[in-house]
Amino acid sequence: MPEIKIASLSKFFVVLLLEDKPISGYDIMKELEQKIGVPPSPGQVYPFLKELKDHKYVKLSSSGPRDKQVYLLTDEGKKFAERLSSRFDSIIELAIKPKLDKCVECRCEIYKGGVRVKINGKALDFCCNSCAEHYAGKFLKHP
Ligand SMILES: [Zn+2]
Structure with missing residues (x-):
């Protein structure tokens, strides 16, 4: 059959x-x-x-x-x-x-509940706050 x-x-x-x-x-x-x-x-x-x-x-x-x-x-x-x-x-x-976004920092796939942060005028997606902070830390100039 x-x-x-x-x-x-x-x-x-x-x-x-x-x-x-x-x-x-x-x-x-x-x-x-x-x-x-x-x-x-x-x-x-x-x-x-x-x-x-x-x-x-x-x-x-x-x-x-x-x-x-x-x-x-x-x-x-x-x-x-x-x-x-x-x-x-x-x-x-x-x-x-x-449709999946990848975390800009660790490259893991974000199914939902990611964090979107504007850095240098660009909206970037991260899986979590600590990735966002880590990534931003590389760009933000320390006084
Ligand atoms: Zn991440």
Whole structure:
């Protein structure tokens, strides 16, 4: 059987959710809505779950007092999720890399919460105050 093609972020989220814990179709829909902000269409989620099931990546099992049907990843499904995650990791890296600032002083990447300081009229980004002070110290003339 050819590999399942994941062309949408919501499908990727479904796999992430399944990787986390056994979960019902209904809870998948709820979590997706929370994460993406719009209600997913059942016409997208359920056929995808069926596709995963046809590939034997998930199986249905019942849990809880009301015998709720939950999907859980099989060993094959876990491998599939790993392949998918590593592929998405590189996509995400490609997507965020150009937006990352590097600390002018230590060259580390600043994801968030950096310090922006104006030195000689130029706004420069640093990872932390001590880098900013250290860098500025090289430029500021001591009286
Ligand atoms: Zn730094």
